[in-house]
Amino acid sequence: xHVSKAVITAAGRRxxxxxxxxxxxxxxxxxxxxxILVEEVLDAGIDEIGVVVRPGDETAYAAVVGDHxxxxxxxxxxxxxxxxxxxxxxxxxxxxxxxxxxxGDHLYVSNAEQGCAxxxxxxxxxxxxxxxxxxxxxxxxxxxxxAIGGRRMAGQADLYQIDTVVEKPTPTEAEQRLNxxxxxxxxxxxxxxxxxxxxTVMTVLNxxxxxxxxxxxxxxxxxxxxxxxxxLALVQQAQRFDVGVxxxxxxxxxxxxxHGKDRDEVLTRxxxxxxxxxMNG
Numbered sequence: 082x083h084v085s086k087a088v089i090t091a092a093g094r095r096x097x098x099x100x101x102x103x104x105x106x107x108x109x110x111x112x113x114x115x116x117i118l119v120e121e122v123l124d125a126g127i128d129e130i131g132v133v134v135r136p137g138d139e140t141a142y143a144a145v146v147g148d149h150x151x152x153x154x155x156x157x158x159x160x161x162x163x164x165x166x167x168x169x170x171x172x173x174x175x176x177x178x179x180x181x182x183x184x185g186d187h188l189y190v191s192n193a194e195q196g197c198a199x200x201x202x203x204x205x206x207x208x209x210x211x212x213x214x215x216x217x218x219x220x221x222x223x224x225x226x227x228a229i230g231g232r233r234m235a236g237q238a239d240l241y242q243i244d245t246v247v248e249k250p251t252p253t254e255a256e257q258r259l260n261x262x263x264x265x266x267x268x269x270x271x272x273x274x275x276x277x278x279x280x281t282v283m284t285v286l287n288x289x290x291x292x293x294x295x296x297x298x299x300x301x302x303x304x305x306x307x308x309x310x311x312x313l314a315l316v317q318q319a320q321r322f323d324v325g326v327x328x329x330x331x332x333x334x335x336x337x338x339x340h341g342k343d344r345d346e347v348l349t350r351x352x353x354x355x356x357x358x359x360m361n362g
Contacts, residue, residue: 082179082209084202084277086129087122090167091115091142091185092158097135099186099325101145104334107341113145114324118183119152125198127181131156131174133167163296168278169286179205179279187274188333190340191319197275201315204240205277210311213243213303214273216321217264220252225323226271227300229314230259239316241270243307248300270314273321282306 091100100115112120115132122130131154134142143150158170168182181202189197197214205212215229230245245258255269264270285302306312322333338347 082206082279084125084179084181084205085127086131086175086178087125087127087181087183087198088131088133088156088168088171088175089115089118089122089183089185090133090164092133092135092138092161092167092170093164093186094161095325096184096186097138101141102324102330104188104330105338105341105343107337109342112147114188115142115185116146116149117188118185119146119149121189121196121198122181122183123149123152124196125181125202127198127202128152130154131171132185133158133170161296162290162293163298165286165297165299165302166290168299169283169290169297172283172287175280175283177280179211179277182276182278184274186323186325188322188324188337189273189275189317189319190322190333190336191317192340193318197273197317197319200317201275201277204313204315208311208313210313211279211282211306212277212313212315214275214317215241215270215314216273216317216319217268218271220255220267220269222271223252223255223269224249225326227303228255228259228269228271229261231261231270231314233261233263234313239318241314241316243303243312243314246300246304246307248298270316273317273319274323275317275321276303279306279310281309285309 102114106112133156136157139155158167227248229243231241231243234240285305290297324330
């Protein structure tokens with residue numbers, strides 16, 4: 082397997098403006114969320130990037146990625162038929178190749194020099210199969226993420242064989258279907274917002290679209306993928322930030338700053354703010 086293409090989905094009704102938001106990256110430069118995602122993909126050795134958008138959003142998106150605009154292939158999702166359908170819209174772009182997939186409303190902050198996407202692509206290519214990034218997540222956050230059930234691969238501390246995928250499970254459902262040996266009580270392996278997927282997922286999504294009455298979710302397709310072929314989960318030792326939730330962009334900004342060149346300056350300002358708050362009671 083060689084992963085040479087990436088798909089970023091950004092056409093959701095609540096999602097479409099989030100990649101345009103500005104934030105200060107670790108290098109101290111002001112960038113859009115989309116530009117940071119594009120640079121994450123480029124660092125993984127991928128320079129063909131499809132961005133799934135609502136019709137008419139292409140110009141705004143191209144404007145916020147600077148000199149990377151020429152690398153983007155815009156793919157229209159004309160009908161809002163769900164997350165899985167957004168991925169399926171990129172079928173012609175990816176062809177018969179495996180591809181990296183990221184969501185346009187998440188930012189990723191790695192605790193290592195190697196980026197999250199770069200690590201994920203390396204693991205997928207080494208194992209010649211689909212791999213989703215996951216993270217141990219406390220039970221209270223299950224309403225925000227898809228989650229997986231499975232078992233640890235022999236001799237691997239951070240790699241799991243996926244047996245089951247459930248979108249936003251209830252705590253009861255998670256306890257019954259998604260327990261993974263070795264995790265702390267009340268924690269589950271939830272999606273990190275980043276995947277390497279094989280062309281099989283497009284086949285599954287096409288079948289689901291033909292049978293759908295409302296929309297096409299991605300989680301159901303990934304659950305079927307786990308039944309058809311080897312599908313692994315890689316635990317990312319990093320942080321993911323949904324910029325679409327309350328204070329999500331602020332939290333992502335703080336995390337980027339604390340991992341960047343202006344770390345000391347930011348810490349000093351935060352301490353000054355806390356000191357003023359303490360003085361004012």
